[in-house]
Amino acid sequence: MLKMTLDHAAFIAPAILLTIGVIQTTLHVRRFSAPGKRIGVTLASMVTLLQFFLASLVSYWVALLLIPQIWQRPYLAIIPLGLCLGFASIAILQAVAKKALPKGNIYFQSMVPVFSQEHRKVIALHEAGHLLLHCSIPTDHLPKRLIARITNGISGIAGYVxxxxxxxxxxxxxxxxxxxxCLMLLAGDLATQALIGKRYTGASADIDAWYQTATSLLANGLTPFPWTSSRSNEGASIRWESYQSLLAEHRAVLQDFILANRALIFKTADLLQTTGVLSRVQCVSLIKQAQRGDHLPRLTAEDVNFKGWRKIK
Incomplete structure (x- = not known):
């Protein structure tokens, strides 16, 4: 009778543990998965499943092999006790980490480092710079899914608008x-440079995207700067000088805008750093307070009348 009970336990306990592990992983992947870098979610999922898989193996081994031996050799009870202490230590360390990490990071283990408060400040200023450029758009035509967010690094994405x-x-x-x-892509990086003298390393993707968009302006003759498709050294030199001239022009426009809205950018960054996310209503409220200046482009309903959205990081 005892052997039959132990055989049942040997199969039921691992099955329960594996089921819990799959559910736990699925819930967290759905919560934290986002476009962009997904390595944090992938590694965290593997770690979570591995934890429950190891626990199921231990429970199977203990139920099937160890308990009958303990009846004959009581001193072997130290093995399951040691395992229990080990799992308890892991649980305690996770609880301590949960308290030490910023709010919102519950239990989920990630290989992506959680950002420090100083790092979060830089990211928040970066995203605030992106967000306030929306003052160029009439309020009625702002993106329906407009939102600003910074994360703890769990999903492998630092923040986005x-x-x-x-x-x-x-x-x-x-x-x-x-x-x-173009201005939107540069605004985040220039905001951190102009206001606190720092650059967020993730801004490199914005710079790459700026070059792609700037090519459309230059190649279609929408700027006063020359352009050529020649592959000669001279052609490459002309394109490079035009890129740099356009970049300097955009940076000058943004410099004036950022300095004129210095207080508002810091306010927006503080809200982001505190709450982690700004809803569309909050974003619109902040955008309405921005000083647009004379050199920002004025977008109309026709300019932004198309479906879809993207996340500017």
């Missing part, structure tokens, strides 16, 4: 939209 998609999704993007997209 959800906005209209790239101009590549438009058949004939307007000059104003291309200019606004």
């Amino acid at each position: 959800q906005t209209f998609p790239s101009s590549k999704h438009q058949i004939f993007p307007s000059k104003e939209y291309l200019e606004w997209e």
Whole structure:
């Protein structure tokens, strides 16, 4: 009778543990998965499943092999006691880590380092710079899914502003939209440089995207700077000088905008750093307070009248 009970336990206990592990992993992947780098979610899922898989193996081994031996040799009870202490230690360390980490990071284990408060400040300023460029768009035509967010690094993505998609999704993007997209991509990096003298390493992707959008402006003759498709050294030199001239022009416009809205950018960053996310209503409220200046492009309903969205990181 005892052997039959132990045989049942040997199969039931691991099955329960594995089921819990799969459910736990699925819930967290659904919660934290987002476009962008997914290595944090992938590694964390593997770690979570591995923990429950090891626990199921231990429970199977203990129920099937060890308990009958303990009846004959009581001193063997130290083995399951030691395992229990080991699992208890892991649980305690996880509880301590949970208290030490910023709010919102519950239990889920990740190989991506959680950002420090100083790092979060830089990211928050970066995203605030992106967000406030939306003051160029009439309030009624702002993206319906407009949102600003910074994370703890769990999902492998530091932060983003959800906005209209790239101009590549438009058949004939307007000059104003291309200019606004270029400024949007640069605003995050320039905000951290101009206000605190630091650069967020994740801004390199924005710079790469700026070059792609700037090519559309230059190659279609929408700027006063020359352009050529020649592959000669001279052609490459002309393109490079035009890129640098356009970049300097955009940075000058943004410098004026950022300094004029210095207090508002810090306010927006503080809200982001505190709450982690700003809803569309909060974003619109902040955007309405921004000083637009004379050099920002003015976007109309026709410029932004297309479906979809993207996440500017």
